[in-house]
Amino acid sequence: MNFEEHVGKALLLAPAGIAIPRGVVCTTPDAAADAARGIGPVVVKAQVPAGKRGKSGGIAIAVTPEQAASAARKILGSSIAGYVVERVLVEARAEIDREVYAAVVTDVESRSPLVLFSAEGGVEIEELAAAKPDTIRRAVVDVTRGFRSADSVDLLRGQGLGAAEAAIAEVLAKLYQLYRDHDAELVEINPLALLRDGRVVALDCKFVLDDAAALRQPALVAAAAPLKLTALEGRGAEHGLKFIQLDGNVGILANGAGLTMTTMDVIAQFGGRPANFLEIGGDAYTKAEVALDLVLSNPGVKSLVVNFCGAFARTDVMAAGVIRAWEVLRPSVPAFFSIHGTGADEAVKLVRERLGVEPYDLMEDAVLAAIEAAR
Amino acid sequence: MIYRSGHSVLVQGITGKQGSFWTQNMQACGTNVVGGVNPKRAGERILGVPIYGSAVDAAWDGAIDISVIFIPPLQARAAVIDAIDARIRTIVVLTEHIPTRDIVDIHARARASQSRIIGPNTAGIVTPGEGFVGIMPGGNAEVFQPGSVGVISRSGSLGTLICLDLSRAGLGQSAFIGIGGDPLIGTTTRDALIALDRDPRTRAVALIGEIGGSMEEDAADYARGMTKPVVAFIAGRAAPPDKKMGHAGAIVSGGRGGYDSKRAALEAAGVRVTDTPNELARALAGLLAPSGVA
Numbered sequence: 001m002n003f004e005e006h007v008g009k010a011l012l013l014a015p016a017g018i019a020i021p022r023g024v025v026c027t028t029p030d031a032a033a034d035a036a037r038g039i040g041p042v043v044v045k046a047q048v049p050a051g052k053r054g055k056s057g058g059i060a061i062a063v064t065p066e067q068a069a070s071a072a073r074k075i076l077g078s079s080i081a082g083y084v085v086e087r088v089l090v091e092a093r094a095e096i097d098r099e100v101y102a103a104v105v106t107d108v109e110s111r112s113p114l115v116l117f118s119a120e121g122g123v124e125i126e127e128l129a130a131a132k133p134d135t136i137r138r139a140v141v142d143v144t145r146g147f148r149s150a151d152s153v154d155l156l157r158g159q160g161l162g163a164a165e166a167a168i169a170e171v172l173a174k175l176y177q178l179y180r181d182h183d184a185e186l187v188e189i190n191p192l193a194l195l196r197d198g199r200v201v202a203l204d205c206k207f208v209l210d211d212a213a214a215l216r217q218p219a220l221v222a223a224a225a226p227l228k229l230t231a232l233e234g235r236g237a238e239h240g241l242k243f244i245q246l247d248g249n250v251g252i253l254a255n256g257a258g259l260t261m262t263t264m265d266v267i268a269q270f271g272g273r274p275a276n277f278l279e280i281g282g283d284a285y286t287k288a289e290v291a292l293d294l295v296l297s298n299p300g301v302k303s304l305v306v307n308f309c310g311a312f313a314r315t316d317v318m319a320a321g322v323i324r325a326w327e328v329l330r331p332s333v334p335a336f337f338s339i340h341g342t343g344a345d346e347a348v349k350l351v352r353e354r355l356g357v358e359p360y361d362l363m364e365d366a367v368l369a370a371i372e373a374a375r
Numbered sequence: 376m377i378y379r380s381g382h383s384v385l386v387q388g389i390t391g392k393q394g395s396f397w398t399q400n401m402q403a404c405g406t407n408v409v410g411g412v413n414p415k416r417a418g419e420r421i422l423g424v425p426i427y428g429s430a431v432d433a434a435w436d437g438a439i440d441i442s443v444i445f446i447p448p449l450q451a452r453a454a455v456i457d458a459i460d461a462r463i464r465t466i467v468v469l470t471e472h473i474p475t476r477d478i479v480d481i482h483a484r485a486r487a488s489q490s491r492i493i494g495p496n497t498a499g500i501v502t503p504g505e506g507f508v509g510i511m512p513g514g515n516a517e518v519f520q521p522g523s524v525g526v527i528s529r530s531g532s533l534g535t536l537i538c539l540d541l542s543r544a545g546l547g548q549s550a551f552i553g554i555g556g557d558p559l560i561g562t563t564t565r566d567a568l569i570a571l572d573r574d575p576r577t578r579a580v581a582l583i584g585e586i587g588g589s590m591e592e593d594a595a596d597y598a599r600g601m602t603k604p605v606v607a608f609i610a611g612r613a614a615p616p617d618k619k620m621g622h623a624g625a626i627v628s629g630g631r632g633g634y635d636s637k638r639a640a641l642e643a644a645g646v647r648v649t650d651t652p653n654e655l656a657r658a659l660a661g662l663l664a665p666s667g668v669a
Binding site: 109112143144180183211255256258267268310311312363364 | 559614653
């Protein structure tokens with residue numbers, strides 16, 4: 001789950017005691033002018049949950065209220081990374097001496113949090129990692145000990161940070177704690193600015209919430225940016241189904257993430273084009289009816305592969321669901337089945353008797369037939 | 376991480392719908408279930424075994440080799456830590472969607488102990504003819520046959536399909552090790568490969584990988600020095616980048632975790648990588664037939 005900058009700053013950084021510039025969220029040019037009148041020179045920033053806003057024309061500097069209004073007029077309603085900008089953050093312009101980078105992420109290799117710091121802030125971390133990998137310093141955190149400001153010594157040593165070093169160490173410790181407390185997948189301050197007056201201020205905030213922790217972070221979930229989903233993907237999400245719409249013509253209904261991905265692969269391998277990813281794994285295997293409806297509602301679908309291999313999921317339950325939906329929807333596209341594993345004997349019998357279709361013995365053959373039918 | 380006849384198994388969450396259903400399946404398959412855990416029903420019995428208040432209580436009553444976790448995501452952390460505190464050596468975590476913070480805590484605790492975590496989000500482990508632990512069709516003779524191919528899979532459904540193919544090709548399995556579809560798993564592809572390499576009953580390995588992370592690359596590094604043949608299939612070649620494909624671990628982001636890198640690493644290590652899962656069993660049959668090791 002992603003968040004707009006102002007949400008991360010107000011809900012996470014400020015309560016954690018990390019300084020942020022004074023700012024106001026505005027939805028009209030007039031409001032932006034008013035805000036600038038109260039603040040002075042400002043930066044007007046598009047609020048969308050995406051990076052590279054500056055390069056997309058989403059960030060402008062304004063000295064006067066009129067300039068703020070004009071910047072807001074230009075940015076509001078524009079489209080950045082597929083999002084229409086509905087809000088701008090009008091924020092006090094900082095007197096920056098130096099920009100650094102700070103983040104906490106989850107490291108797969110060490111299965112631990114990783115605190116990241118670079119003395120070269122302001123550019124995207126991916127670009128920095130490619131161009132100057134040596135400038136990024138890392139500290140793997142032992143969660144049983146935590147990460148205190150004293151643990152930053154190695155990260156910050158020899159970077160010429162001077163008097164700001166202690167303040168940055170404090171920010172890193174606070175950032176780690178908020179990453180833990182708020183179930184972050186990633187929290188990043190880029191840039192973290194060292195001001196001429198000696199203060200250390202977060203000029204941006206990127207926060208990604210671990211979806212699996214949504215139930216215990218209700219306040220954050222309520223403030224999250226809406227997902228970019230197609231209408232069908234949204235309908236899937238309402239039913240707790242992970243549906244990804246693709247631009248092919250062979251629809252897929254399979255159980256389990258691994259088998260579903262594999263069905264897509266085999267379709268592509270034999271020259272076909274998959275129309276969707278749709279997993280009915282885990283407990284979702286009882287939702288075959290809704291799932292079939294979703295797959296068939298995708299306008300590009302010309303044929304369907306139903307690939308079930310029961311381990312946890314029972315193929316007889318899934319097949320019965322598909323048949324019920326089939327009898328209601330009466331689709332015109334042909335379906336090609338491959339059914340194995342738990343409950344397969346019963347499932348094959350059901351499909352044969354109720355739909356008059358003979359399931360294929362090999363998954364490959366079901367896929368080949370579906371590709372042929374979609375041509 | 377290979378189940379052996381007689382290994383004692385504790386089921387945490389035995390009284391739940393899935394816990395009791397799969398306990399029956401495991402028992403029918405010969406798995407030695409010695410007890411279950413549910414703090415609210417401690418002292419009762421279910422399916423012929425005692426219910427304990429905790430894994431620690433169960434361990435006082437007799438040695439437990441493996442604990443299997445049928446506990447919902449937000450309670451799983453406490454259950455696994457209970458099993459670690461009980462000094463259980465192997466903990467099979469079936470639960471999907473455990474928050475990452477809890478998983479990090481689990482691994483940190485496990486590192487400081489003798490416990491090995493398999494999963495989270497695994498379908499379990501199977502040794503055909505001996506038993507299984509988890510949510511696999513371990514007793515389905517069409518899928519699982521005793522034999523000498525060791526199978527490693529992140530996915531339960533795809534792993535089942537490959538075992539079925541192997542059995543049909545006359546290649547039984549020495550062990551199935553489901554390592555789990557989450558990004559932060561306790562037992563990696565490489566760990567499982569090492570275990571199968573050391574297992575005298577395993578003569579060849581079917582490695583079923585998935586896009587995301589770098590576990591296949593790490594496993595390739597080990598496979599280079601193996602004499603047992605390894606054949607691999609990697610799922611997710613056609614997956615669009617930056618989308619999570621169901622398994623939280625299966626995401627290609629910023630060019631990392633991609634199909635091509637995994638395939639290249641495995642092939643450079645002498646591992647045959649097949650284009651479809653059905654082809655894997657055929658390739659393995661071809662490799663094993665001349666020497667007749669299967």
